[in-house]
Amino acid sequence: MDAIRTWGLTKNYGRRTALRGIDLSVPAGPVCGYLGPNGAGKTTTIRLLVGLLRPTSGAAAVFGHDTVRDRERAQRLVGYLPGEFVAYPDLTAGRYLEHLGRLRGGADPSAVARLAERLDLDLTARIGTLSHGNRQKVGIVQAFAHDPPLLILDEPTAGLDPIAQREFLAMVREARDRGRTVFLSSHVLSEVEAVADRVAMLSQGRLLVTEAVDKLKSRAQRRIDLIFDTDPPEEPLRAVPEVRSCTVAGRAVHLMVEGSTARLLQVAAPHRVVSVVTHEPDLEEIFVNYYSREVPQP
Ligand SMILES: Nc1ncnc2c1ncn2[C@@H]1O[C@H](COP(=O)(O)OP(=O)(O)OP(=O)(O)O)[C@@H](O)[C@H]1O
Numbered sequence: 001m002d003a004i005r006t007w008g009l010t011k012n013y014g015r016r017t018a019l020r021g022i023d024l025s026v027p028a029g030p031v032c033g034y035l036g037p038n039g040a041g042k043t044t045t046i047r048l049l050v051g052l053l054r055p056t057s058g059a060a061a062v063f064g065h066d067t068v069r070d071r072e073r074a075q076r077l078v079g080y081l082p083g084e085f086v087a088y089p090d091l092t093a094g095r096y097l098e099h100l101g102r103l104r105g106g107a108d109p110s111a112v113a114r115l116a117e118r119l120d121l122d123l124t125a126r127i128g129t130l131s132h133g134n135r136q137k138v139g140i141v142q143a144f145a146h147d148p149p150l151l152i153l154d155e156p157t158a159g160l161d162p163i164a165q166r167e168f169l170a171m172v173r174e175a176r177d178r179g180r181t182v183f184l185s186s187h188v189l190s191e192v193e194a195v196a197d198r199v200a201m202l203s204q205g206r207l208l209v210t211e212a213v214d215k216l217k218s219r220a221q222r223r224i225d226l227i228f229d230t231d232p233p234e235e236p237l238r239a240v241p242e243v244r245s246c247t248v249a250g251r252a253v254h255l256m257v258e259g260s261t262a263r264l265l266q267v268a269a270p271h272r273v274v275s276v277v278t279h280e281p282d283l284e285e286i287f288v289n290y291y292s293r294e295v296p297q298p
């Protein structure tokens with residue numbers, strides 16, 4: 001069963017359409033990144049998924065529970081981090097998390113302590129006195145503390161320092177390894193790339209693509225540098241179907257290759273290659289290509 005499923009999910013704010021008929025399917029298990037530029041509709045989708053907004057039309061379900069008709073049951077399965085995390089400013093972080101734990105039927109206090117320690121969060125500080133990044137940590141701890149089957153996290157690393165970011169990404173991977181599903185929004189590709197198995201890309205309220213990160217990468221162009229011991233075999237290299245561009249500089253050849261590099265390496269091998277440097281494909285480029293194909297809506 002899908003952890004998240006939406007059918008023609010549409011949301012208007014007055015005359016403004018924020019989401020246009022989204023059909024999203026997130027299988028239980030992998031980490032799914034939800035990517036899109038500012039204003040694309042990520043927060044709107046997430047608020048619909050956690051039952052804080054009602055769709056204008058269409059529907060959404062969490063593990064098969066409709067987020068409007070069966071809201072409470074759906075919500076019980078979700079740990080949610082809002083984009084702007086706010087909590088009672090007069091309570092200490094520890095008291096607030098204890099209170100939430102009781103509301104949720106007794107979350108394990110040692111889980112809260114462990115998560116706080118990992119993120120270097122002072123549980124004795126009053127929430128109102130915390131910096132933005134430390135408040136964000138309180139939000140992360142409350143989302144993870146009861147170890148829900150689905151984590152829905154809106155821009156989770158916003159405001160976190162690099163050490164807390166790294167710890168957070170490790171927590172996401174561990175949740176995945178325990179069989180939890182994580183759906184996290186971001187407009188920062190590198191953080192999604194670091195942790196997500198799949199990505200869904202949104203632009204102007206429309207879903208452009210949902211794809212496994214590996215598959216996207218296999219379609220990406222990859223930069224390869226070959227250094228030869230003699231003059232490079234330029235023409236045979238150019239003739240390899242996957243080669244998109246080829247620049248020769250002395251005994252070095254700089255290539256852009258789309259898809260498999262097997263045929264290229266076969267052609268190069270008999271020509272005394274002394275060095276092969278492969279650069280990781282750049283997802284950024286794929287995203288820019290998708291977004292630049294977008295036709296603005298009237
Ligand atoms: N309460 C609201 N009233 C009117 N318009 C809204 C409201 N909330 C969002 N919008 C509009 O809906 C669109 C989608 O906004 P949303 O916040 O979902 O995007 P986002 O992808 O989360 O953006 P960001 O990355 O900037 O947080 C935007 O055009 C935004 O201006």
